[in-house]
Amino acid sequence: xxxxxxxxxxxxxxxxxxxxxxxxxxxxxxxxxxxxxxxxxxxxxxxxxxxxxxxxxxxxxxxxxxxxxxxxxxxxxxxxxxxxxxxxxxxxxxxxxxxxxxxxxxxxxxxxxxxxxxxxxxxxxxxxxxxxxxxxxxxxxxxxxxxxxxxxxxxxxxxxxxxxxxxxxxxxxxxxxxxxxxxxxxxxxxxxxxxxxxxxxxxxxxxxxxxxxxxxxxxxxxxxxxxxxxxxxxxxxxxxxxxxxxxxxxxxxxxxxxxxxxxxxxxxxxxxxxxxxxxxxxxxxxxxxxxxxxxxxxxxxxxxxxxxxxxxxxxxxxxxxxxxxxxxxxxxxxxxxxxxxxxxxxxxxxxxxxxxxxxxxxxxxxxxxxxxxxxxxxxxxxxxxxxxxxxxxxxxxxxxxxxxxxxxxxxxxxxxxxxxxx
Amino acid sequence: xxxxxxxxxxxxxxxxxxxxxxxxxxxxxxxxxxxxxxxxxxxxxxxxxxxxxxxxxxxxxxxxxxxxxxxxxxxxxxxxxxxxxxxxxxxxxxxxxxxxxxxxxxxxxxxxxxxxxxxxxxxxxxxxxxxxxxxxxxxxxxxxxxxxxxxxxxxxxxxxxxxxxxxxxxxxxxxxxxxxxxxxxxxxxxxxxxxxxxxxxxxxxxxxxxxxxxxxxxxxxxxxxxxxxxxxxxxxxxxxxxxxxxxxxxxxxxxxxxxxxxxxxxxxxxxxxxxxxxxxxxxxxxxxxxxxxxxxxxxxxxxxxxxxxxxxxxxxxxxxxxxxxxxxxxxxxxxxxx
Numbered sequence: 001x002x003x004x005x006x007x008x009x010x011x012x013x014x015x016x017x018x019x020x021x022x023x024x025x026x027x028x029x030x031x032x033x034x035x036x037x038x039x040x041x042x043x044x045x046x047x048x049x050x051x052x053x054x055x056x057x058x059x060x061x062x063x064x065x066x067x068x069x070x071x072x073x074x075x076x077x078x079x080x081x082x083x084x085x086x087x088x089x090x091x092x093x094x095x096x097x098x099x100x101x102x103x104x105x106x107x108x109x110x111x112x113x114x115x116x117x118x119x120x121x122x123x124x125x126x127x128x129x130x131x132x133x134x135x136x137x138x139x140x141x142x143x144x145x146x147x148x149x150x151x152x153x154x155x156x157x158x159x160x161x162x163x164x165x166x167x168x169x170x171x172x173x174x175x176x177x178x179x180x181x182x183x184x185x186x187x188x189x190x191x192x193x194x195x196x197x198x199x200x201x202x203x204x205x206x207x208x209x210x211x212x213x214x215x216x217x218x219x220x221x222x223x224x225x226x227x228x229x230x231x232x233x234x235x236x237x238x239x240x241x242x243x244x245x246x247x248x249x250x251x252x253x254x255x256x257x258x259x260x261x262x263x264x265x266x267x268x269x270x271x272x273x274x275x276x277x278x279x280x281x282x283x284x285x286x287x288x289x290x291x292x293x294x295x296x297x298x299x300x301x302x303x304x305x306x307x308x309x310x311x312x313x314x315x316x317x318x319x320x321x322x323x324x325x326x327x328x329x330x331x332x333x334x335x336x337x338x339x340x341x342x343x344x345x346x347x348x349x350x351x352x353x354x355x356x357x358x359x360x361x362x363x364x365x366x367x368x369x370x371x372x373x374x375x376x377x378x379x380x381x382x383x384x385x386x387x388x389x390x391x392x393x394x395x396x397x398x399x400x401x402x403x404x405x406x407x408x409x410x411x412x413x414x415x416x417x418x419x420x421x422x
Numbered sequence: 423x424x425x426x427x428x429x430x431x432x433x434x435x436x437x438x439x440x441x442x443x444x445x446x447x448x449x450x451x452x453x454x455x456x457x458x459x460x461x462x463x464x465x466x467x468x469x470x471x472x473x474x475x476x477x478x479x480x481x482x483x484x485x486x487x488x489x490x491x492x493x494x495x496x497x498x499x500x501x502x503x504x505x506x507x508x509x510x511x512x513x514x515x516x517x518x519x520x521x522x523x524x525x526x527x528x529x530x531x532x533x534x535x536x537x538x539x540x541x542x543x544x545x546x547x548x549x550x551x552x553x554x555x556x557x558x559x560x561x562x563x564x565x566x567x568x569x570x571x572x573x574x575x576x577x578x579x580x581x582x583x584x585x586x587x588x589x590x591x592x593x594x595x596x597x598x599x600x601x602x603x604x605x606x607x608x609x610x611x612x613x614x615x616x617x618x619x620x621x622x623x624x625x626x627x628x629x630x631x632x633x634x635x636x637x638x639x640x641x642x643x644x645x646x647x648x649x650x651x652x653x654x655x656x657x658x659x660x661x662x663x664x665x666x667x668x669x670x671x672x673x674x675x676x677x678x679x680x681x682x683x684x685x686x687x688x689x690x691x692x693x694x695x696x697x698x699x700x701x702x703x704x705x706x707x708x709x710x711x712x713x714x715x716x717x718x719x720x721x722x723x724x725x726x727x728x729x730x731x732x733x734x735x736x737x738x739x740x741x742x743x744x745x746x747x748x749x750x751x752x753x754x755x756x757x758x759x760x
Contacts, residue, residue, distance in 0.1 A: 104513050105451035105537060106628070113623060124698060135699040137427050139626040202433065222425040225693040242702040249700040252514070252641045 027131030049271030082173035114175020119143030185189035305385020331413035426720035445547035488666030589636020638760035
């Protein structure tokens with residue numbers, strides 16, 4: 001008889017992070033573990049980002065043009081955040097961020113180095129978002145990070161290029177001449193994501209002509225360290241016993257699940273951020289109207305919502321996951337799904353109505369969107385589409401605004417006859 | 423595959439060997455907590471394992487800070503700048519200040535982070551004293567190890583500490599106000615050719631290769647271990663009260679269960695993830711059983727060999743034994759390699 005007991009997440013991990021520790025609770029008292037809630041939030045946000053990516057693909061069909069816009073937009077955002085943004089008068093976010101990552105004062109390097117520090121930020125961000133892996137090299141002139149997983153891989157290779165350009169711009173805020181390349185990308189079907197940062201003074205290469213052209217080649221390919229599939233991690237450091245259920249970087253910065261949840265990144269649709277900003281740029285430039293964009297968002301998300309339960313096994317799966325009582329098939333099922341999502345992303349809501357005729361939630365609009373516009377437009381359409389296949393076409397989802405305070409995003413799930421389907 | 427990131431790198435080798443053979447200099451600013459007040463000495467004596475009260479003014483001491491279970495929270499160098507004024511040189515003020523706050527109690531003491539007020543340049547190696555004598559207004563020939571004294575460069579005030587993190591017999595740290603940091607850089611650059619000295623630019627050299635060759639630790643090696651496990655029991659103030667003493671005495675009576683060893687790997691092109699670049703560190707395997715973890719992997723340019731540290735179950739192995747690290751055979755050694 002084997003006395004081996006496999007690792008399991010201790011109850012202390014994630015304590016106080018969620019409203020009903022150690023889990024999220026469905027309307028039918030079924031508990032969804034902290035582990036599953038964390039994983040769900042990350043994957044869900046990635047999927048939402050993937051739909052926004054489809055919106056942008058319709059708006060800009062050309063791959064290069066699309067990647068160029070995404071990269072340049074995010075470079076602009078990061079340039080502002082890491083060079084100008086203050087968290088208090090005279091206190092730059094850049095310094096706060098470096099301090100948060102335990103980047104020692106002498107890491108600022110010389111006048112020709114320093115850009116490698118973004119590698120440390122990326123490492124922390126990766127583990128936080130369930131993009132677990134390992135740092136294979138961390139030096140002033142070269143950094144190599146290998147990821148074993150990436151929820152964003154379903155968004156496509158555009159996000160791989162954009163997040164790499166983003167890292168490079170962050171690096172540029174701390175030093176000169178570091179170039180970041182994602183030489184393998186799960187979004188392209190590779191086994192790993194692999195980002196290599198090289199200082200071009202030490203490792204010269206022909207200049208990069210296009211901001212999005214950052215998949216290599218690199219100068220130090222022969223220094224790459226490759227982890228085979230059987231040694232890849234399936235959980236991030238903060239969920240592994242061997243690390244004491246904490247992320248720890250080389251400078252001994254430590255973060256556990258609680259800290260990550262409190263930090264907000266798990267609950268924020270960061271992947272969508274990389275797509276919504278360029279969409280906004282297109283509107284600002286007058287290439288599309290907001291009405292055109294909203295129409296695209298609604299079409300894409302409504303379609304995605306309908307596909308969620310186009311297959312009967314998907315309906316059965318959701319009922320099982322939520323613990324829906326046998327025979328129940330009305331707005332409460334979708335309501336239960338929405339409540340779990342809101343709990344997982346730590347968004348406050350009030351249950352205004354929850355019965356077989358109607359379900360109404362008052363959702364904290366600011367917490368739901370976290371500064372990203374179009375999120376309520378997207379989700380209303382998404383849930384509308386879901387209602388059609390999860391419950392029946394008699395059912396609908398819409399936002400009610402009459403008499404509702406602007407700070408509240410009121411969602412109603414009920415039967416509705418609508419001859420024009422909008 | 424796995425081409426060694428140190429062995430074939432001439433730039434790293436040159437920076438490392440300059441410190442060993444002539445001199446190397448580099449920005450090595452640490453964080454400084456300035457501790458003052460009539461109870462400053464008693465407060466620090468309570469917080470840190472090694473005695474502070476018997477430090478003479480201008481002298482410094484290395485010590486660990488423990489938690490109640492005797493585990494290392496931080497390791498620091500404490501300078502006695504005046505009777506009731508200390509500098510605590512650390513890399514973890516953000517963890518130390520809350521710890522200070524939690525234990526301040528009735529101690530009449532004040533502390534503040536003065537890191538922004540000082541840049542620090544390490545000047546290390548056999549010719550470091552001669553180099554500094556060339557640029558300092560007052561010669562440092564008689565300055566003792568772990569002694570910090572006022573000096574000046576072209577009239578600009580600096581503080582010179584004899585010490586460092588390279589294990590060199592001659593090594594100094596130049597503390598200068600940031601507004602004058604360029605003066606120090608210019609002076610060091612100007613005289614470097616005369617001494618065949620080099621500016622060390624790579625953190626892998628200043629933080630890993632140089633210190634590890636000489637048996638120096640980082641928090642990735644010793645964090646959350648106890649001082650007896652990692653060989654830092656020397657100098658502990660057993661006759662004073664300090665946080666963690668009770669737990670540490672019990673460990674001393676029972677004997678530490680783990681030991682921090684050095685190791686070498688003969689194979690050049692290795693892939694052994696270690697705690698010094700984050701994560702859990704590779705498992706140390708003996709006959710198929712995990713007996714510990716790799717805390718650090720780096721390279722000895724003097725031995726031309728991969729080196730590092732492991733923290734392992736000391737009932738299973740001893741110096742000279744062979745273990746497997748991610749498929750690479752390693753031989754356990756003392757922590758001091760040269």
